[in-house]
Amino acid sequence: MIVLGVDPGTAATGYGLINTGKNPEMIECDCIYTSSQMEMADRLKIIYQKMGEIIHRFHPKEVAIEQIYFSKNSKTALSIGQARGVIMLAASNEGIRVFNYSPLEVKQTITGYGRATKHQIQHMVKDLLHLSCVPRSTDSADALAVALCHYYSRRFSEY
Numbered sequence: 176m177i178v179l180g181v182d183p184g185t186a187a188t189g190y191g192l193i194n195t196g197k198n199p200e201m202i203e204c205d206c207i208y209t210s211s212q213m214e215m216a217d218r219l220k221i222i223y224q225k226m227g228e229i230i231h232r233f234h235p236k237e238v239a240i241e242q243i244y245f246s247k248n249s250k251t252a253l254s255i256g257q258a259r260g261v262i263m264l265a266a267s268n269e270g271i272r273v274f275n276y277s278p279l280e281v282k283q284t285i286t287g288y289g290r291a292t293k294h295q296i297q298h299m300v301k302d303l304l305h306l307s308c309v310p311r312s313t314d315s316a317d318a319l320a321v322a323l324c325h326y327y328s329r330r331f332s333e334y
Contacts, residue, residue, distance in 0.1 A: 176194070176237070177193070178238070179235035180193070181238065183259045183262055184255055184314065186208065188206060188226075189313075189314030190206070190229060191319030191321070191322050199303070200305075209221050219258065236271065237271065238274070239273075240275055241278060243256055276325065276328070280328075284323070284327050296316055297310060300316050304319065
């Protein structure tokens with residue numbers, strides 16, 4: 176089964192696809208970038224369209240998305256929430272179930288430590304997926320971590 180993990184944002188939305196066979200394997204990871212010079216509606220449209228293209232190309236069965244963490248900057252939290260909304264809409268339009276994980280859940284599942292750094296996440300993702308190098312973007316590494324968190328959570332709940 177293919178799982179799409181997403182680390183939402185308006186400047187950079189990280190995504191990572193894994194195949195959840197006996198051992199998870201990375202299919203692809205990258206980021207969707209939008210310019211802060213663009214209108215928010217146009218940025219959200221790009222995220223929605225690109226996410227739709229990814230879904231149509233890889234046909235994931237489930238989407239795991241990182242929840243918004245508490246932010247002192249309400250404008251940032253609002254824009255991340257809007258990005259999450261269009262990502263969930265893209266998945267929902269294709270009949271794909273969406274699962275949400277907090278940053279704490281992802282960090283604890285991947286590293287065993289809820290306050291893990293971006294660097295620690297990148298290295299654990301590299302190790303868990305047997306990659307030759309860490310993902311170049313912390314956003315795409317976070318997206319793979321969300322997908323892996325979903326994989327391990329679902330695997331655990333099946334027993």
